[in-house]
Amino acid sequence: MFRTQLCSLLGIEVPIFAAPMGFVTGPGLAAVVSNAGGLGIMSFSGNPPPVLREEIRRLRSLTDKPFGVNVLLTGPHLPFPVEAVVDLCLEEQVPVLSTFWGDPTPYVARAHAAGVKVIDQVGSVADAQRAARAGVDAIVAQGVEAGGHVAGEVTTIALVPRVVDAVAPIPVVAAGGIADARGLVAALALGAQAVAIGTRLIATLEAYAHPVYKQKVLVATEDQTVRTTLFGYGWPNAPHRTLRTPFVERWLPEEGRGSEQRPDEPRIGETKIGGQPVPLLRFMGFPPTPDASGDLESMDFLAGQGVGLVKDIKPAAEVLQELVEGARQIIIQLATGVEN
Ligand SMILES: Cc1cc2nc3c(=O)[nH]c(=O)nc-3n(C[C@H](O)[C@H](O)[C@H](O)COP(=O)(O)O)c2cc1C
Structure with a gap:
């Protein structure tokens, strides 16, 4: 189908x-x-x-x-x-x-x-x-x-x-x-x-997302994301949609600061890329993985407005199965004019 x-x-x-x-x-x-x-x-x-x-x-x-x-x-x-x-x-x-x-x-x-x-x-x-x-x-x-x-x-x-x-x-x-x-x-x-x-x-x-990240995606609603350039350290002036955490709210009025690449931005934690430890400075756009440690609340929780529809953590194969099965039912309902 x-x-x-x-x-x-x-x-x-x-x-x-x-x-x-x-x-x-x-x-x-x-x-x-x-x-x-x-x-x-x-x-x-x-x-x-x-x-x-x-x-x-x-x-x-x-x-x-x-x-x-x-x-x-x-x-x-x-x-x-x-x-x-x-x-x-x-x-x-x-x-x-x-x-x-x-x-x-x-x-x-x-x-x-x-x-x-x-x-x-x-x-x-x-x-x-x-x-x-x-x-x-x-x-x-x-x-x-x-x-x-x-x-x-x-x-x-x-x-x-x-x-x-x-x-x-x-x-x-x-x-x-x-x-x-x-x-x-x-x-x-x-x-x-x-x-x-x-x-x-x-x-x-x-x-491959940190448990805190998955949890934030579960509770956030569609009005709790923002398109911003805030996490611009390493990739300046590039719009991205991320969760409106208290950290993001704090810095949105000074959004441009994130793209300034200031070497004196504080170190907020560490992650790994290719197995190697990498220090995380404030405003770096690395969504936290299970390798991330430090001040997670200051990190970049990239997510879209569809976040309001996400209510549970499950195997990805189940998500696909629900999409396909649900779509099939909707199409049948639409085609047959069955009221729901
Ligand atoms: C955490 C995260 C990281 C992303 N990284 C990339 C990337 O590296 N390359 C890319 O082409 N798109 C990237 N995207 C965008 C996705 O490919 C896709 O356009 C987007 O997730 C679709 O919208 P949705 O999040 O509402 O499903 C990223 C999206 C998210 C949420």
């Missing part, structure tokens, strides 16, 4: 992607979503190429289904070489290279030559057209209600059909605010051929 043309193109069973979430969508979460019939897209998470290679191989050992690896093309001033990371993904022949925050044009022909499909995430019609001209295989239209870094200013319900019309026949995936079966059906009705789900999947057993 839900196998769209994009599902056939990618060799997946259900039109649901685990959105790449920096640090949070690791091999574990990506693999269970792929094993459940969707497309798990692992984030490269700032890992240096040798560590990323190990992560890709770990993901491959956990699933024999298609998966993706996400790379940010520009933006963070983290010590990672985009070219080397893309080359590595192509060498490893990941089924899907997912790109965000930059122009995918230089990479598409190389990816296709390596047998790798490219899916670019955008936040506007203009960027969708650029991706279409570049020859990508599918485009994720990300609405402004999404969690994490947000590319545009238009809501999912307004953006998706505009992108669908602008890039037809290239398949479009809806992202931003989709957290249950109603959102999935709505996205399909807008012309999307799949959905990419981020925030809902933070509250799963397999998400």
Whole structure:
């Protein structure tokens, strides 16, 4: 019932992607979503190429289904070489290279030559057209209600059909605010051929998120997120949607401070990247993983407006199953005009 043309193109069973979430969508979460019939897209998470290679191989050992690896093309001033990371993904022949925050044009022909499909995430019609001209295989239209870094200013319900019309026949995936079966059906009705789900999947057993982060996602409501540039240390002036914690409320009036890259910002804790300890300074945009320690309350709890719909922590495969089953029931009800 839900196998769209994009599902056939990618060799997946259900039109649901685990959105790449920096640090949070690791091999574990990506693999269970792929094993459940969707497309798990692992984030490269700032890992240096040798560590990323190990992560890709770990993901491959956990699933024999298609998966993706996400790379940010520009933006963070983290010590990672985009070219080397893309080359590595192509060498490893990941089924899907997912790109965000930059122009995918230089990479598409190389990816296709390596047998790798490219899916670019955008936040506007203009960027969708650029991706279409570049020859990508599918485009994720990300609405402004999404969690994490947000590319545009238009809501999912307004953006998706505009992108669908602008890039037809290239398949479009809806992202931003989709957290249950109603959102999935709505996205399909807008012309999307799949959905990419981020925030809902933070509250799963397999998400690589600190227990405090998962708990905050459970209790937050849709009006408790903000689109800001506050966590701009290392990635200045890049809008992201995060939870309005007391720390965020305290600093929002001085939002620009977060992008100043002041070397004297206090150290608030520590985390690990690629297994190595990394000090966390105030305003760094690392959502807390189980490796994070220190003053968690000052960290970046990236989440979208769909957070209000997230009420329980469960295995990601169950989330997918509920989405598919719930969507099937809604569609039957709509088609038969049964009152509920
Ligand atoms: C914690 C978090 C981290 C994210 N990191 C990335 C990333 O590294 N690369 C990327 O392309 N998108 C990233 N995103 C955006 C997602 O790919 C997706 O657009 C978004 O989660 C969809 O909206 P939703 O959160 O309302 O489901 C992130 C989102 C979240 C919540």
